[in-house]
Amino acid sequence: VRAMDVLFPKIGEIIGGSEREENYDKLMQRVKEIDMHIDPIWWYLEIRKFGTAPHAGFGLGFERLMLFVTGMTNIRDVIPFPRTPNNADF
Numbered sequence: 001v002r003a004m005d006v007l008f009p010k011i012g013e014i015i016g017g018s019e020r021e022e023n024y025d026k027l028m029q030r031v032k033e034i035d036m037h038i039d040p041i042w043w044y045l046e047i048r049k050f051g052t053a054p055h056a057g058f059g060l061g062f063e064r065l066m067l068f069v070t071g072m073t074n075i076r077d078v079i080p081f082p083r084t085p086n087n088a089d090f
Helices: 024-033 039-049 062-070
Strands: 002-008 012-019 056-060
Touching: 012 062, 024 039
Parallel strands: none
Antiparallel strands: 002 012, 012 056
16 A cells, blocks of 8 residues: 655644555465455455556545634634534434
8 A cells, every 4th residue: 555644734634645555466465464364355355356447545634724724723713513522412
């Protein structure tokens, strides 16, 4: 797996991303190295056995982006829908 992080000063990680390993032989070598059981992931290995396109993705911390854009110093000030205990009445 190839991975990357984008770090902003005074905020920390704002974006995290990775590219999955699609090479079947490399995956099998790693499975053997760590003595992992194949049963739970057989379907994933089977997909890779016959070839697959390289694939990657990333996640953006929206609140952290807003923190940077607005210049605020506390992330609680930019959370649009706070997720705090007892915040929502059911």
